[in-house]
Amino acid sequence: MSKKLLVVEDSRPIARVIKQIAEALDYQVTVAKSLAEVEAILQGNERDFFAATIDYALPDANDGEAIASVLSRGIPSVVMTGKMDEVTRQKILSQPVIDYIPKENSQAFLYLKRILHCQLTNQGNGILVVDDSLSARNHVVELLKRRNFNVYTAENGQLALDVLKQHSDIKMIITDLEMPVMDGIELTNEIRKLYSRDQLAIIGISGASNGVHSARFIKNGADDFLRKPFCPEEFYCRIMQNIESLNNIEQIQKAANTDYLTDLPNRRAFLRDAETSIAEYTSNKTPYALAMLDIDFFKGVNDTYGHDAGDHILKVFALYMRKHFGSGLIARMGGEEFTILCSGLDEDQLYNRLDDFRREISVAQIAFGQEQISFSVSLGVIFNSEEPLGKQMSLADGALYYAKENGRNQVSIVGALEES
Numbered sequence: 004m005s006k007k008l009l010v011v012e013d014s015r016p017i018a019r020v021i022k023q024i025a026e027a028l029d030y031q032v033t034v035a036k037s038l039a040e041v042e043a044i045l046q047g048n049e050r051d052f053f054a055a056t057i058d059y060a061l062p063d064a065n066d067g068e069a070i071a072s073v074l075s076r077g078i079p080s081v082v083m084t085g086k087m088d089e090v091t092r093q094k095i096l097s098q099p100v101i102d103y104i105p106k107e108n109s110q111a112f113l114y115l116k117r118i119l120h121c122q123l124t125n126q127g128n129g130i131l132v133v134d135d136s137l138s139a140r141n142h143v144v145e146l147l148k149r150r151n152f153n154v155y156t157a158e159n160g161q162l163a164l165d166v167l168k169q170h171s172d173i174k175m176i177i178t179d180l181e182m183p184v185m186d187g188i189e190l191t192n193e194i195r196k197l198y199s200r201d202q203l204a205i206i207g208i209s210g211a212s213n214g215v216h217s218a219r220f221i222k223n224g225a226d227d228f229l230r231k232p233f234c235p236e237e238f239y240c241r242i243m244q245n246i247e248s249l250n251n252i253e254q255i256q257k258a259a260n261t262d263y264l265t266d267l268p269n270r271r272a273f274l275r276d277a278e279t280s281i282a283e284y285t286s287n288k289t290p291y292a293l294a295m296l297d298i299d300f301f302k303g304v305n306d307t308y309g310h311d312a313g314d315h316i317l318k319v320f321a322l323y324m325r326k327h328f329g330s331g332l333i334a335r336m337g338g339e340e341f342t343i344l345c346s347g348l349d350e351d352q353l354y355n356r357l358d359d360f361r362r363e364i365s366v367a368q369i370a371f372g373q374e375q376i377s378f379s380v381s382l383g384v385i386f387n388s389e390e391p392l393g394k395q396m397s398l399a400d401g402a403l404y405y406a407k408e409n410g411r412n413q414v415s416i417v418g419a420l421e422e423s
Contacts, residue, residue, distance in 0.1 A: 005029050005030060005031040006029075006030055006031065006053035006054070006123065007030070007031050007032075007033065007051060007052045007053050008025045008030040008031065008032050008033070008052065008053060008054055008055065008056070008119070009033050009035065009041075009044070009052045009054075009055035009056075009073065009078065010022060010025070010032055010033065010034045010035070010055070010056050011034075011035045011041055011055060011056065011057040011058055011061070011069050011073065012034065012035075012036065012056070012058045012083070013036045013037065013058060013061050013062055014058070017058075017083075017106070018034050018036070020112055021056055021083075021112070021115065022034065024112060024115060024116045024119065025119060027116075028116070028119055028120055028123065029123075030053075030119065033052075036061075036062075037061050037062055037063050037064070038061050038063045038064035038068055038069045038072060039063055041069055041072055041073065042072065045072070045073070045076050052076075052078045053078075053079075053122070054078065054079045054080065054081070054101070054119065054122050055073050055078045055079070055080040055081070056080070056081045056082075056083055056115065057069050057070050057073055057080050057081070057082050057083065058083050058084070059082055059083070059084035059085070059086055059091070059095070060084070060085070060086060067082075067091075067094060067095065070082055070095070070098055070100065071098065074098060074099060074100070079101050079122065079149055079151070080100050080101060081100065081101045081102050081103070081104060081115065081118055081119075082095050082100050082102070082103040082104070083103075083104050083106055083111070083115070084103060084104070084105060084106060085105070085106045087105045087107075096234070096235055096236070099145070099149060100149075101118060101122070101149050101150060102118055102235075102236070102239055104118075117243065117247075118243075121150065121151075121243060121246070121247075122150065122151050123151075124250075125150050125151040125152045125246070126151050126152075126153070127153075127172065128152055128153065128172065128174045128175070128246060129152065129153040129154070129155060129170055129172035129173040129174060129175075130147055130152045130153070130154055130155070130173065130174070130175045130176075130177060130242075131154075131155045131156070131157060131163060131166055131167060131170075131173050131175070131176045131177070132144055132147070132154060132155070132156050132157075132177050132178075133156075133157045133158075133159070133160065133162075133163040133176060133177065133178040133179060133182070133187070133190065134156075134158075134178070134179040134182070134208070135158050135159055135179065135181075135182045135183060136179070139179065139231075140156050140158075143177060143238075144156060146235060146238055146239070147242070150239065150242070153170075153172055155170055155173065158182070159182045159183055159184040159185055160178070160182060160184065160185025160186060160187065160189055160190030160193070161184045161185045162184075163176065163178065163185075163190055164185075164190070164193060164194075167194070167197075173203065174203060174204065174246065174249055175203065175204045175205070175206065175242070175245060175246065175249075176190070176191075176194060176203065176204070176205045176206070177206045177208060178190055178191065178205065178206070178207060178208065179208050179209065180207060180208065180209035180211065180216055180220070181209070181210075181211070187207055187208070187209070187220070188207075188219055188220065188223050191205050191207065191220060191223045191224050191225050192223045192224060194224065195223070195224035200224075200226060201249075201252050201256070202249075203249075204226045204227070204245040204246070204248070204249055205220075205224060205225040205226055205227075206225065206226065206227045206228065206229060206241060206242075206245065207220030207221075207225045207227070207228045207229070208228070208229045208230075208231060208233075209228075209230060209231065210230070210231035210232075216228070217230070226245055226248075227241050227244075227245055229241060259271065260272035260275075262334070262335040264314060264317055264318065264335070265317055265318055265320075265321035265335050266321070267321050267324070267333055267334055267335045267341075268332070268333070268334040268335075269334060269335060269336075270334060270335075270336045270337060272334060273332060273334035273336070273342060273344075274392065276332055277293075277332055277344050277392055278392055280332055280344055281293075281344070281392060281395075284346055284387075285389060289346045290346060290347055290348065290349050290350060290352075290353060290386070290387055291344065291345065291346040291347070291353070291386070291387060292343070292344070292345055292346075292347070292350075292353040292354075292357065292384050292385070292386050292387075293342070293343070293344050293384065293385050293388070293395050293396065293399050294342065294343040294344075294345075294357055294382050294383065294384040294385075294399060294414075295336075295340065295341075295342055295382070295383045295384075295396065295399040295400045295402070295403045296340065296341040296342065296343065296380055296381070296382050296403070297339055297340050297341075297380065297381050297403055297407065298316070298317075298320060298339040298378055298379075298380055299378060299379045299380060299381055299407070299411040299412060300378070300411075301313065301316075301338075301339035301378070304316055304376060304378060308371060308374060308376060311371075312371045312372075312374070312376060315369070315371050316369060316371075316376060316378060317335070317339065319367075319369050320341070320364070320380075321333075321335065321341075323360065323363065323364060323367075324341065324343065324360075327356065327359070327360040327363075328343050328345050328356070328360070330345070331343060331344055331345030331346065332344040332345070342396070342399075343357070350386045350387070353384075353386065354384070354414065354416070357382055357384060357414050358414050360380075361379070361380055361382060361412065361413070361414055364378070364379060364380045365377075365379045365380075365412055379411060379412035380412070381403060381406040381407050381411045381412060381413060381414075381415070382402075382403065382406060382413075382414045382415065383398075383399045383400060383401065383402030383403030383404070383405065383406055383414075383415050383417070384399060384402060384414060384415070384416055384417065385398050385399045385402065385416075385417040385418075386416070386417075386418065388417075398417045399417060401417070402415040402416060402417045403415065
């Protein structure tokens, strides 16, 4: 569902740019050109705004009066201003705004886009604030809540470790240095034993004037450092930079381990995760099956209907795999070849799941444009093997080849081949 954004701006060109930026992020935009229009909108039916951008100077409100009007309705707001002196800056920052952006050049609008994007995505990011001072904790919590983060707190490092175990959405720790029981340096060191920099960011904070503390934090695994008292601008810049870095790393890792067409795990991801899963199945004596799959006569689909149709079939096939084997490991190995690793009660149950999948594929009619495309799949499967993963895949692939050579649209079992 689109979020509502109130754009308070008397310049039509600037309002148009902000609206385009916001709509590209799927905001629903309402524009007001004066304080009078703002008041009319907020007193009417449109009150549930997710956020607002506010021009500092309007024709009927030249000294930032619109800021207080919007904030009084509890709407998180970004101030856009062409007037930038120290008095104006302090006046803006004394109010609970998300941020302020000087209208100096095109970078201002790129920065606004980052903020509006983060207001939407920060709701999925947790931040843990660790400080023995209640007032210091509350100050940081208030700043973070303006940016829509999920915020957790702890009074010392030991309690912080407990909170961290309980909440998997935590992506960042902001920790003070001087605390009882376990200080910030010790906490940082303990966290890095459990989480890498790719998984979680740490920002150290200290009011001590000794510059060595920043180096100690960094050397013990922190990503950044802030000295008390800090201004909200610097705080937000560092928070946003570290969260964006984590998100970028996550996207890179996803791209490296995901098939671009079907969004299934790719061969690399399957080989990594299957080793762990098979070890667990073997240790717990859990029945499991490893299957290699190949879409029958897939080249014929491409030749008859075109490569776009072939891509569509691969995507639909991936959806069927998720439907039948979503609790297991599934992957596209390349081309029209896929693989499944799943567990169950016994071999019969596992076989029936695989064969049910095969039969459903064989009777499906896949719509593509004006065409209805039918296809089938062949499977080679090995059950409960204690062979290395590579050997298992080779054996299952051999069974798949047997299925292809002996009529296709069937499940071929490694053990049955050996017995015959």
